[in-house]
Amino acid sequence: MSRATTAPGPGRRPSGDGDGRRALLLDAAEKIFNARGIQAVGMDRLRSASGLPLKRIYELFPGKDAVVVATLRRRHTRMMADIGAHVDAAGSPRERVLSLFDWFHEWFETPEFRGCPWMNAYGELGPTNPAIAAEVYHHQREFRALLTSVPRSAGCSEAVVGAVYLLAEGAVAAAAVQHSPSPAAEARAAVAALLAADAPASGAAVPGTAVPGAAASTAPPAGV
């Protein structure tokens, strides 16, 4: 719904162009939804936090639901890329697997951490909002694919592959309520124990290139 009708060159754009405004809004929405939940946040708060008039917000998105979905999607893309980059900075296949939990530890230590944004949105709006439920499903499927690809390409058994994902998911839930990063360390210790028992993981020579990286670093957010 862009108004390309009479908007010539870069004349006057106090709040930036469409993309800039979109980023302003999503930055504000991500922060506020994370801190206070979704239904507890009114559009007026999004307006004051983003500096955008309501009129612009409703030009960018058809409604609040779309803002929520876009916020989740943008954060998903960023998170996947972050994890991918973190894993790619590790050396051996074993270290790549363990580095996942270092990433989670760092996340849990940030003061804004308040649990998994997707699980929070799912618990709050999943039953009544199919678009949000679908977005959460999409996130979890890709997140799971990323987390399982690391131990799988390290040659781990399927039991260990599944455990890495479930331990990560459990650590997020535990850390959220406990307000402590220690579940990440516990999950890491559990994975270390599993890897020690899983012969191929520690010594096997699996091509260490970033198999999952392709899914995270360059994939466009389009589609689905």
Add this chain to the structure above:
Amino acid sequence: MSRATTAPGPGRRPSGDGDGRRALLLDAAEKIFNARGIQAVGMDRLRSASGLPLKRIYELFPGKDAVVVATLRRRHTRMMADIGAHVDAAGSPRERVLSLFDWFHEWFETPEFRGCPWMNAYGELGPTNPAIAAEVYHHQREFRALLTSVPRSAGCSEAVVGAVYLLAEGAVAAAAVQHSPSPAAEARAAVAALLAADAPASGAAVPGTAVPGAAASTAPPAGV
């Protein structure tokens, strides 16, 4: 109208006494909050589902928040007892640990399963409602104590003890979004792998009474 004068006791109490009314309300609230979230459910729906007039509801509870907390608390008590009974029906220490995940598998298979009610409430209302946040914290602490007590009294290492809890928490989150009980089976397989690598677990004879409150006695928690 349809008010048969069924007064089975002192005076006339069409809807039962205080405890009966409380149970009526909590039954309805538990079901509806689980299916639709909390903020999406109005007091009017609680009234129609429970059959209690609003006046009685507000006599039983000072407000909606108290209904939510009471619902979570009652369900917590029931869940803890259910898990304890299920574990106690198992035989060897190893089977007791694995039976935890059979319990979860059964839970995930029920059609009403929609994730962890406490995590859902925490994501939705934790930031704005300290009473609910405290109730969730209380639940998670006791839930964790129960789940860790089973592998601990089976002689498992602390890494395995922590993994059992985190795998359970992760399985709940995964099963909720996937609408599938398979995460319970995956978690069970991971625990079986851990137990196989954990020497004392399979053979050691540890007195296997359920819910041994004396938790941390042997090994210190795996710090950072």
Add this chain to the structure above:
DNA sequence: AAGGAAAGAGAATGAACGTTCTTTGACGCG
């Protein structure tokens, strides 16, 4: 410099919610 389109700020609107109050009707007791 005048005209006009678009921008920002915020009021208006209509619906939903939590909580309280009023009305209506039935029962027990004198």
Add this chain to the structure above:
DNA sequence: CGCGTCAAAGAACGTTCATTCTCTTTCCTT
């Protein structure tokens, strides 16, 4: 038989929210 008490049902009240509309100002174009 009439009166007081209490229960149920639902209207009422004040607030909040998502969304739309209005009014005033700004700044480009001619």
